Amino acid sequence: MTLSPPFIVSAPGKVIIFGEHAAVFGKPAIAAAVSLRTYLLVTPSDSKDEIILDFPDIGLYQSWKSSELPWDVAEKYQQGKPQPTDELVPEIVSEIAKLLTDLDKTIFYAAASSFLYLYVNLCSRHSEGLRFTVRSTLPIGAGLGSSASISVCLTSALSLLGNHIKPAFLKKDDLTSDNEDSLFIDSWAYMGEKCIHGNPSGIDNAVATHGGAVMFQRMQSSIPSVRTTMRNFPPLKLLLTNTRQPRRTAELVSNVSRLTNEFPKTSSNILDAIEALTREAYNIMIRPFFDEAARNRLRELFQINHGLLIALGVSHPTLERARMLTDEMNVGKTKLTGAGGGGCAITLLNDQVEDEIMKNLKLKYEELGYETYETSLGGKGVGFLPFNNDVSFNPENFKQKTSNEIEISLGAQNDGWKFW
CATH class of the missing domain: 3.30.70.890 (GHMP kinase, C-terminal domain)
Structure with a gap:
């Protein structure tokens, strides 16, 4: 059964705690999640044919008609449960670019292209109109993995809406381990990161998805990089x-x-x-x-x-x-x-x-x-917070809250959150 909005998803940022610069020379480095997070609120839009990306922290507000998205191209590559390709599909990227000609800032273009690429791969032309409101308590562009945190939020929300993953069920004190749904989120968030960074390491989206810490080591080009996870590293x-x-x-x-x-x-x-x-x-x-x-x-x-x-x-x-x-x-x-x-x-x-x-x-x-x-x-990775039908939630109020107010009222340390 497809999940209905409103709901919120959230994912942490990251810091590199050991090994920066040495990693460029094939040495291991360790990155860990921080409790500063991105929050994504999903609510219905006023029109069934309208999808909205609202990112007030960077001043981005953009809407598109769902009927104008490149569904024909995307559907050629996705039969059954969508699987990420090795590289971005040039045809889809090209069609999406035609919808972004009015965006005049690199940060706007990167966020919108990543969102639309994930949307056409993980949702369908029959999806209801929705509004995606992004708030980040992470400093943007400070090397703290904010783009990966956003990509993980978008991926988890769109995967829920597309019925590709089950709602999260782990509580904040439960031990976590790799599972089919978290690996699905991680793999598609990496595609979202490719839209933004071209050739990302995959470390930021791994930490944002799974939480804890990751030791990673870039090997020579012919050998895959090594990633070792520490999922339950204590905060x-x-x-x-x-x-x-x-x-x-x-x-x-x-x-x-x-x-x-x-x-x-x-x-x-x-x-x-x-x-x-x-x-x-x-x-x-x-x-x-x-x-x-x-x-x-x-x-x-x-x-x-x-x-x-x-x-x-x-x-x-x-x-x-x-x-x-x-x-x-x-x-x-x-x-x-x-x-x-x-x-x-x-x-x-x-x-x-x-x-x-x-x-x-x-x-x-x-x-x-x-x-x-x-x-x-350290701490948890991507999480999910549903809203009961008897609870009214004002998205404008969510837009106006300060970062501190968001952390107090909606922070992932609060009861009600579940994690993948």
Whole structure:
């Protein structure tokens, strides 16, 4: 039986906690879910032939007539339960592009093309008109996997509407494992990511779908990449700090490559050291118990990894200020995450940090122009929240809520959520 709206789905963002930059050279890296999430509300639209994508956080509001979508082309490739192809289908991409000629921003085009590609593959020409309202409590474009989180939300919602998966049933404290429905969501969310990024690693959508943490390693082109999942990695308190310092990932990666060419022995030792600590972190994170000693060990590995990344030249004064403040106030250990050169820092907080100290730290960051988010590392992946028939839900109210209000009223930590 096809699920009827209204309902909400949600998926987490991610941070890379160990191994960034070394991953480019075939070393393992670890990415983990964060409790900051994207939320997608699905409601009926006013017209049965109208589908609407409403994304107020980036200023996107776009509608299409369902009857004008390239159903004939899409149906040639999908017989029975839809299966993702190795690459995007050029015919479908071309037809969708004709519907997006009025979009004048790259971010709008990427979001709309991903949505329509997933819609024509996972729904049918007979689907009722619907409105898809996206809200993200993740900073957009900060290297935290926001696009994958959105792609996972769209995929899970459209898969439910197309009757390709069953509604989620696991509670927030239940153990999770791979299952047919979560793997289906993951595989199609990857196609949505291809619409946005061209050739994504698949790590962001895997973490957004399954939660927990993933160790991944890019092998030589002829050998498949290795992914090892840590589904039930327990949530840890994390402070995420966005320095708002722009950075160019390509330049940072290029500079590390230059160092490896000019100082091959030194650089090789640094990359080997990053690999060693990443593997040690993995061995800690897969333990069935996660005690104080394990948490302290991870904090030490944060500190070491950051020092090695400084040696590779990918830190920045804004990141060093963030790290020095957490050291001075003794709240935890801080490292850069992602490409570096600005962007975000993550602090694995000590077990007991007084509220007053955290308040003072946030004020100091605010004076520097930084944004801070108290979140957690690990936790659940994509989830589903139905609305009972006797509950009225106002989508405009959902649009107007602040990120904090969304997390309080609808956050995935609340009862009622189920997970795949």
